Amino acid sequence: MWLTRPLRERSTQLFLGVLFAALIVVTALHLLMPQDSALYVSSYTVTLLGKYLCYALLAVAVDLVWGYLGILSLGHGAFFALGGYAMGMYLMRQIGDRGVYGDPLLPDFMVFLNWQELPWYWLGFDMAWFAFIMVLLAPGLLALVFGFLAFRSRVTGVYLSIITQALTFALMLAFFRNEMGFGGNNGLTDFKDLLGFDLRTDATRLGLFLATGIALAIGYVVCRGIVTSKLGRVSVACRDAEARTRFLGYRVERVQLFVFVVSAMLAGVAGALYVPQVGIINPSEFSPLFSIEVVVWVALGGRATLYGAVIGAILVNYGKTVFTGIMPDAWLFALGGLFVLVTVFLPKGIAGLLFTRKKTKDEPTTPAQEATA
Amino acid sequence: MSIKKHVKLGLSALALSISFNSVAAEDPIKVGILHSLSGTMAISESTLKDTMLMLIEKQNEAGGVLGRQLEPVVVDPASNWPLFAEKARELLAKEEVDVIFGNWTSVSRKSVLPVVEELNGLLFYPVQYEGEESSENVFYTGAAPNQQAIPAVDYLMNDIGVERWVLAGTDYVYPRTTNKILETYLKDKGVAADDIMINYTPFGHSNWQAIVSDIKTFGNAGKKTAVVSTINGDANVPFYRELGNQGIDAADIPVVAFSVGEQELSGIDTGPLVGHLAAWNYFMSVDNDANYDFIDAWVEYTGNEEAVTNDPMEAHYIGFNMYIEAVKKAGTADVDAVKDAIIGVSVPNLTGGYATMMPNHHITKPVLIGEIQDNGQFSVVWETPSTVAGDAWSDFLPGSKDLISDWRKPLFCGNFNVVSGTCGGKSEVAAE
């Protein structure tokens, strides 16, 4: 079975091993260590790590399409944010009449902009199962429609990148509008509880952190399963020689569509887990800048390796946390420099440095082929 | 000159209170500063960080408070809203600060709010905002709508005789709410619906041609027309440029802005704007010694002759002094003690009056209307006879007209519904 194949694979076993080890260690240190001990992991740190893991999952999703399909999506933030909003809407509905106005149905921002009744697209989000389905469906459908149009008319390479950017930009503008009924710039916030667990308790935080870890594990295995399957090789074929693949009888656009949709859904899940941990979702997650940044995490980690994406995401964001603390001005220089150096001098990323001999077959091929996009 | 007297009083009071303090050196009081130093908001917020650092420095020179020094803890939320929550948590949980001064945008405040409440911190929020909020842990030293928008409209209506209104704003919660309030208010005052034009634009909107020409047409209906602008930051420059070029000068259609202060003007060629209005609770040009001293101190601190002061800076000045007073009153920096002590504390503001912390955690402020001058300053043309108390819940919004906020025992509720006599929302959760 394609999903179990990766589990027999050394690299995947290694990755899962490290991941779960980390999860367990953090949990142990958080629960068992006394507050004042140096080894104690505060719930603040736990949430922080949880956030990193969300980013990591998003990065894996991006790597799946960029690394193996050659589609550089500058709009994955959109899928991430959609997943986030789906979760956010559920959390808003959970507040119920505990909002400041005590309105049983309407979220606060609707009350003071005196909306009369709940917009239709908010219906159903009071039910967890519905919300969680939407977490997958909303980004999935967007990816399906967008991808269907784009791939059918063979929009690829640079053009695709640019219109994915346009897509997320348009969505950002749209969600900024208060008429949209998603809270405009203030977004959705002040969440109370998730599935009955109070979001303010450390236990819930730990739970979310673990859930994210597991989600990352599953996401990784799914992606790995795809890329190690024959379909994965077909994707690489599409990436490197689209026309040839067609003449072999493969429907390139469908392969692209399938992988793109899967990736979008993973991004959605990442977003959904992100929101309850950071406690807010607002349109700035749609900003093209964010989406591009994600791509750089992948580039830094090493594209077409999946675990590289994870490494990149965690490294960059850790750097961000540290730098913005000690030298805020330097941060953008650092990030910008990273973009340049990685792309120019480190095309295979960190993973490329670590495991050069491994999985040569996944590496991007000669630039020439990508250029003809 | 009763104002002068007030100031003298206030200053002497301040001096007095500062002068005696026990010399026993304990560990310092940690003051968290939560302002973006990078990203889009850095423009506005970094100056507030410096203001705080200056105030703390001065306070320490004066011997700190209760014999304890103040220690600033600066973090950078980088104009990223989730990061605001994260950094707030860091300040409270890791750094264990006694108080936080910070935030500018509503969204950042909203994202910090749950954290501050959960970890029972203190937050002083220095920017004018949309109201509709009152938290046990937050002190709003900026203007609520009734301390800026409503008086400004009154001025236009009564002194300028405006009959036709354009409410133009950037599309986010502050303008939305303010305009909702103003709309209701104007209608209550008998303004016909078709004498009100409401327009929203995205952040950083730069192409104002069509909108300005609409305003022009709207203003040509034979009634005196004014624009009430809640347009945010960057969008203002092209907006005023377009006004100037399309020949709308303050004499025909005055624009009164709530988000354009000295700092914003420093980036605009003010020539064509002379005479347009802004409503604030403080202007750098206010002719008052306390203000001049503050300006001198600021210029000295920044080492920049051109450095300007603005309303949020005054808000921090007031907030900071209130905190100091409250700590003295409580005799400790313990959060709950300070929370109780600070209500009723009043300190001199920079416009020659006093600011008092009300039970709803908003403060009393004078409202000034200023006209833009060619030197990037405002000249005050009108001010409220007395200070106005901030109103957390607007009387002009259906959702909140019955709500009041009073953080004193026994009521101790941020949104008490006077009709149903219940305390809704948050505190109910707290009760659970």
Place this chain on the structure above:
Amino acid sequence: MSILQELTNRDQVFEFLTPEVSPVDVRHGPILYLEDVSVSFDGFKAINNLNLTIDDGELRCIIGPNGAGKTTMMDIITGKTRPDTGSVWFGSRHNLLTKSEPDIASLGIGRKFQKPTVFEALTVFENLELAMAADKRVFPTLTAVMKPEYRGRIDEVLEMIGLKDLRSAPAGILSHGQKQWLEIGMLLMQRPRLLLVDEPVAGMTEQEMERTAELLTSLAGKQSVVVVEHDMGFVRSIARQVTVLHQGSVLAEGTMDQVSNDPEVIKVYLGEEA
């Protein structure tokens, strides 16, 4: 939304192989015929009512000076280019003009490009695996598993194209000639009824050429082969029927000798060759 349909009809998924020989009806007549086909790229007529018939199992060489429209013809047959007028039939059942490249490929028309294109990031073995005749829809491909008999077939072909010991090397490192071979190998894996081979021996050594010749001739009979080639020597060595294209239409047709004696041909073509 076709992907949704695939999501639904799971019953197809495990039925792995498509029939070895695609259902091409050749009971009455040729396997491929082009009729009055014309196509022009902004003004320039690349193909000018071209008529061409290939019989089942035939080995046909197509020669012609540059710009005669050889490659364009192949593009039309494989669905890459749509002609302005004319009709193209595969057998007497399939109207190729209504089909997409993948459809045409899965009908059993294999094509080798002028410039050898193989998947350089994949190993030789994987290249062949992808080419292998199979259910090539998304989900079957996702769940595909490598069975011994496929291994067998791939080895067969590896043998044939002499890349056995390079099976697990990335195709990127192959020499030009080897790539040509690999690509031909991929054609064989497809089990096509009709092979379109564009300049197979470009950049090959003498020996390689001979082996290619053998290979192609051996294929003829079981499958129909259309070879486009510049190298006259090579053409002579394999050709039974030769078609000369000139300015997008057939100039002459017949055995190599007939053609090479045709005054027209000599004028426009051999003239510059000799």
Place this chain on the structure above:
Amino acid sequence: MGIYRLLSHLLLACCLLWPGLALAQVEDTEAQQLLTALADSSFSEKKTVINRIAGSGDDRARYWLESFGANKLGRIEDSGQFIIVLSNRGRNWTVEDALTKENLGEISRRDIDTIRVNNALRNELEGILSVIDLKSPNEDQRLSAARALKGSVSGTLAERLPTLIDEEQSADVQAALTEALAIYQVEEQGDITAVATLSGSLNSEARAALQQAMRSDDPALAAAATKAMESIEQKLKLNRAAETLYFGLSLGSVLVLAAIGLAITFGVMGVINMAHGELIMLGAYTTWGMQQLLPGQPGLALMLSIPAGFLVSALAGIAIERTVIQHLKGRPLETLLATFGVSLILQQLVRTVISPLNRTVITPDWMSGSVMINEALSLTLNRLYVIGFALVVFAGLMLIMRKTRLGLDVRAVTQNRAMARSMGIKATKVDILTFGLGSGVAGLAGVALSQITNVGPNLGQSYIIDSFMVVVFGGVGNLWGTLLAGLSLGTINQLLEPWAGAVLAKILVLVLIILFIQKRPRGLFPQKGRAAEG
């Protein structure tokens, strides 16, 4: 209209007194009194004082009133000496004596009480000054004064206007005065004969007057007014349409300027230069810098910054090409990332080196304001210049591409890099020059934008996405495509805005582009040749 009445009586008074006072030498004590009165009186009282000053016939009256209006008239707190503020920047102001005009040097702000003025008073002043101006020998001054009078004519002035009109030589001034009078008559006296004069007038005050008349209870008058209004509305419709078109074009021309540099670099080299926006920003900052170097001559500075901006951005662009892009030949997606990094760096550089705050770029007088086609339609000058500038730049580029050797090489490289190289064209050199050219043009765009929008670190970001949309929409590497795309997108946006609102309009345009790319993946004018091959 009360204040006008009041004003009018005083005016009458002063006009009667005029000759006598003009002869009599006014004692400065009187001036002192007048100004003291002005300083100490409340806003409402100030009105009367102003008129007294105007009436005083003192030849300094105009000077005082003007500085008062400009908030420059002040008094030294302790000495009570009246002063005119010459420069009011910083904490110490340079002032001169209001009466003797002797320069008093710098005085601390603390010691100066400026005499407060407000819009109402400014209105008043305008009225008074324009009446004074009506007597000025300079025709233009009279004309502007007459125009200013529209809607602010007062009873007595109305009585004197007919004579003034007869005395007036210039037809324009006469016309303006007549209309001003008519407006007064309709507004105040409901004079039906005057309605005829106003019909067809596009002046807003005239419309206001008519609308008021339409509401009047005299049916005849109302009917006449309504009729007059209809004719006006017709004209207005046309003007509005023209205006919208103009807006569209000007927005379009901005887009073209921003995008055309990109069209070159993208088209020729297949390079996605995400730092393009920052190159625009550099151009804008160059303008600011120039104005800092040449204080007081914004116009000249602007002119000079056209070449300067081009150079700065071009050099920056070449630097980027040499240091980053050349290492990424043929990897467009990587260049996209790398150049994005560059853009971040450039932004932060500006923030740290110059300032995170926006910079003030002054619009020279000959570029501010607008040309009046008629009283309802006037084209804003700065945008008019930008449109012209955009077209000039476009024409220039066309020339370079069509007529110069560089252009030839560029087109060759665009079509087929390898072939071009084999024909002895130094592709690298062409790359450098092309990239320099493209970046330079971005710089020019920056210079233009500095006259329209913020000059700040985020300037570039706000244009980069739009620029890409334009290029992709127009078809990569095709200048005509870019021009057409830019203008049409601008126009579409402006057409949508009235009914969709600014935000929605932008969104709709983006969606439209996305869909369009589905239909025509290569844009309006697909490019032939290597660079376009998929």
